[in-house]
Every structure is written in structure tokens, then in C-alpha cells.
Amino acid sequence: MTEDQNINLVFAIGALVLVASALFSRRIGLGEIVRTALAWVAIFGLFIVGFSYKQEILAVWSRVSGELNGSHDQVVVGETLRIRQSADGHFWVDAKVNATPVRFLIDSGATTTAMALRTAQAADIDISSSPFPVVLSTANGSVEAQRGVIQSIQVGPLKMQDLPVVVAEEFGDANVIGMNFLSKLGSWRVAEGEMVLEPATPDNQ
Missing domain, CATH: 1.20.5 (Single alpha-helices involved in coiled-coils or other helix-helix interfaces)
Structure with a gap:
């Protein structure tokens, strides 16, 4: 015991x-x-x-309440965020970028967080005016993107400041959370159809 x-x-x-x-x-x-x-x-x-078993009970309660209010794809347990795998095989999450709601795909294969131009503008992202864009390789070919900074992003209970982002009109409506976000967490893992995100602590910051 x-x-x-x-x-x-x-x-x-x-x-x-x-x-x-x-x-x-x-x-x-x-x-x-x-x-x-x-x-x-x-x-x-x-x-x-x-x-x-308070943590387990809280997890069950959060999932049940999520099913009732329609937000069953992400569950907060204490300071941990659990995201259920969607029917398309991906992990989607509702976040707040500078207090603006934004739907993101979490992609551990993406080096940097990326946002569609109009979404970034609506969230008042600080986008670089440099005449030298960043050339990215995507599934649809090369894309020229501008660098930017998300002043504040909140995903469930997880919060970060001054997160680098790339922005391009060619992204359409796609917004992706990449490894530059995940690597700043205390830990993240995928198990049994769930992605589990845990905050950084003073020991692993």
C-alpha cells in the first residue's frame, strides 16, 4: 500500500x-x-x-460528461489532456490561439506548428513581413510560408507562450500542431487509441 x-x-x-x-x-x-x-x-x-482511485474516477466522469456535451474527443484529467483518436485515424484538438478558438490536427511528423493564413490573421498572429519565405515540402508539393509567433496558445489545460509557427494561404483550412509544441511538454504518448499530453514540470523544463 x-x-x-x-x-x-x-x-x-x-x-x-x-x-x-x-x-x-x-x-x-x-x-x-x-x-x-x-x-x-x-x-x-x-x-x-x-x-x-480518484484519478481513474475523474477520467471516467470527464469522458461521460464529454459524451453528454458533445466534446468527447478530448478529456481533461487534472493537468493532463487525453485526446481520443478520430474516425479518420488522426488526433484533433480544440485550442485557443490568442483567445481565438482554433481546431488543430496534432502531427508528430510536423517539425513546426502551422496555420492557415486567414486563421492566423483572425487570431492576430504576429506574422513576419520578410520578403524571404520559408519553403516547406508537403504532400501537395512545395509551399512558401511566412514565419510567425503565436503569443499565447492553450490546448486544454496546457499553455505556452511565444510559440513559433509557419503561415501560408496554401494550407487552406488546415492547422497543425507540430513537434515544436509537443517537445515542450513534460511527456506525450499514444496508447489504446488515445494521445496523452502531460505538462512540463520544473524537473523536465
């Missing part, structure tokens, strides 16, 4: 002792004492189980 579980067990036993003392101090039948004691044992048992 973990240290927290041991503390919870000691607390529960102490509480049960107090309840038992109170029951025996009253002049009631043995049958009622047993029923009451069993009820308190069940209550404290549920408390210990709930506390021990």
Missing part, C-alpha cells in the same frame, strides 16, 4: 472505533448496532476506494 493509502486506512479505523464507541455507549439492541456498524464500514470503504 502507498503512504497515502496507509494514512487513509488509519484514519478509517480510528473513525470506526469512535463510531463503535458511540454505538455501544447507547442502550440499543445488538442487531441495530451490527447493522449500523456495517453501514459505517461500507461508507468508509467507499471513501477509501474513491480516494485511492
